[in-house]
Amino acid sequence: MKIVFAGTPEFALAPLQAIVKAGYNVVCVVTQTDKPQGRKGVLTPPPVKAWAETQGIPVFQPTKIRDEVATLRSFGGDVMITCAYGQILTQDVLDSFPMGVYNIHASLLPKYRGASPIQQAVLDGERETGVTVMKTELGIDSGDVLLQKSLEVGNDTAGELAARLSVLGGESILEALPLLESGRFTLRAQEGEPTHVKKIKREDARVDFSKSGEEIVRLVRGMNPSPVAFCYAGEQVLNLFNAETVAYDGEEENGTVLTDSPKQGLTVKCLGGAVKLTEVQLAGGKRMKASDFLNGRKVVKGQKLS
Numbered sequence: 001m002k003i004v005f006a007g008t009p010e011f012a013l014a015p016l017q018a019i020v021k022a023g024y025n026v027v028c029v030v031t032q033t034d035k036p037q038g039r040k041g042v043l044t045p046p047p048v049k050a051w052a053e054t055q056g057i058p059v060f061q062p063t064k065i066r067d068e069v070a071t072l073r074s075f076g077g078d079v080m081i082t083c084a085y086g087q088i089l090t091q092d093v094l095d096s097f098p099m100g101v102y103n104i105h106a107s108l109l110p111k112y113r114g115a116s117p118i119q120q121a122v123l124d125g126e127r128e129t130g131v132t133v134m135k136t137e138l139g140i141d142s143g144d145v146l147l148q149k150s151l152e153v154g155n156d157t158a159g160e161l162a163a164r165l166s167v168l169g170g171e172s173i174l175e176a177l178p179l180l181e182s183g184r185f186t187l188r189a190q191e192g193e194p195t196h197v198k199k200i201k202r203e204d205a206r207v208d209f210s211k212s213g214e215e216i217v218r219l220v221r222g223m224n225p226s227p228v229a230f231c232y233a234g235e236q237v238l239n240l241f242n243a244e245t246v247a248y249d250g251e252e253e254n255g256t257v258l259t260d261s262p263k264q265g266l267t268v269k270c271l272g273g274a275v276k277l278t279e280v281q282l283a284g285g286k287r288m289k290a291s292d293f294l295n296g297r298k299v300v301k302g303q304k305l306s
Contacts, residue, residue, distance in 0.1 A: 001181050004077035004097070006030040006065075008046045011166045012083040015104050016048060018170030019081070020055060024177060028075040030060045032086050066090040079180060082136065083169060089136060099180055101136040104169045106162070108132060108148055110194035113141035118165060119158045120197040122222035125214070126153050129161070131168045133176045135187055142194070144187035146176050157224035157242070200227065207231040209255035209268060209305065213245035213275045220277075231255075231305045233298070237283035238305065248274035253304065260301040262291040268305055 003026045005016050020026055029052040037044040049059050058075070062068040069092045079099035082089070084106075094101050107117035109132040121129040130150035137143040149172050153161060179185035205223040207216055207230065220243040223229040229240040252258065252269045259267040266277045281287040282298060299305070 001025065001099070001177075002027045002076055002078045003177075004028045004030060004072070004075055004080045005048075005083075006080060006085040007048045007083040008032045008086050009084050010047045011106070011162055011169075012048050012085075012104075013051055014166040014170040015081070015083050015173050016051065018174050019177070020057070022174055022177075026052075026057055027077055028058045028060050030062070030065065030072070030080075030085065033061045033063055065093060069093055069096060072096055081173060083173075089138075091138060094136060094138075102146060102176065102180070103134055103136045103141070103143070104173055105132045105134060105141055106165045106169070108150060109134060109141055109145060110190040110192050112197050113194055114197040115199040116197045118162050119200055119222045121153060122156065122158050122161060123218050125218050129153055129165070131165055131172045133172050134190075140196070142190065144189055146179065146185060146187055147172060149175075155221070157221045159225040202227045205229045207240060207305075209270045209275075212271045213273045216270055216275050217243045217245055233282075233303065233305055238299070239281040239283065239287070240277055241279040241281065241287060243275050243277050246274040246276050255304045255306055257299055257301050257303045257305065260294055260297065260299060260303075262294045266290040266294055266299060 003019065003024055005019065005026050007016060008031050029048060031046045031048045034043045034045045036042065052059050060071065065072065065087050072093065073096045077097055080097045080101040082101060083104040089101065107121065108130045112120050128150050130148055132148045133146045135143040135146065149168055151164060151168055205227045207219060220229040220240045224241050230237050231240065246267055248269065250269065254270050256269045258269055258274055259265060267274050268277060278290050280290050280293050
């Protein structure tokens with residue numbers, strides 16, 4: 001069985017590595033084009049490409065895969081496995097693989113179809129999420145399910161949860177490939193009401209202290225590592241990487257800084273209580289624990305964050 005693997009970010013690495021280390025024949029890795037990174041705009045390959053090249057696996061980087069179907073077919077793949085590839089596949093692409101195209105998706109479909117299933121699971125306070133291996137069709141994440149595996153979300157940030165789901169994706173595809181190779185499997189339609197999630201933007205990450213501590217903590221965790229939750233301390237952007245809820249029944253305005261010492265931490269009034277911001281960064285500065293940040297008294301008691 002000749003496999004074409006399509007994926008781009010760090011999340012796709014564990015599944016690709018699992019496939020290769022299990023001895024499957026990956027004839028090509030398809031990934032997005034190199035992109036400028038950092039302030040200097042250094043042209044940087046996607047993580048999947050960088051690793052594939054260390055293994056001597058051919059890499060194909062079409063700007064638009066729908067326009068280069070003939071080249072894709074030239075690799076002679078029997079099946080295509082996709083994982084966070086980042087381009088919509090046309091019917092011509094799907095028809096290029098005799099055994100079909102299967103996607104590793106980071107949710108328990110039909111919940112969280114779309115671009116940001118991991119972040120949304122954290123934002124919504126889900127106790128459980130997982131990975132679905134599904135047959136790809138023209139609809140967005142709407143294909144029939146081959147298998148699913150679940151895990152507990154816990155108190156993970158989106159980044160921490162993504163790392164665990166990536167590993168679970170590797171485990172899932174290693175269960176799926178023998179089924180595909182043998183032909184002894186049954187697909188099932190997705191069950192339940194579908195939910196769709198949009199691509200998260202920077203403006204979605206702004207903290208609203210008129211919301212509950214639980215909602216704020218979920219936002220902070222869900223936006224870590226990107227695009228990063230933030231608020232304003234005066235005219236300065238304060239990025240927030242971690243937080244926890246604190247019981248409090250005072251009557252200060254929401255957003256008011258309640259404590260500002262390294263010992264007490266950075267605590268802010270919110271709806272029905274308070275939140276302790278435990279890891280922060282002033283825009284342009286270093287990311288640090290709030291206790292270290294407060295040594296410089298960059299935020300003071302009584303100040304209002306917004």
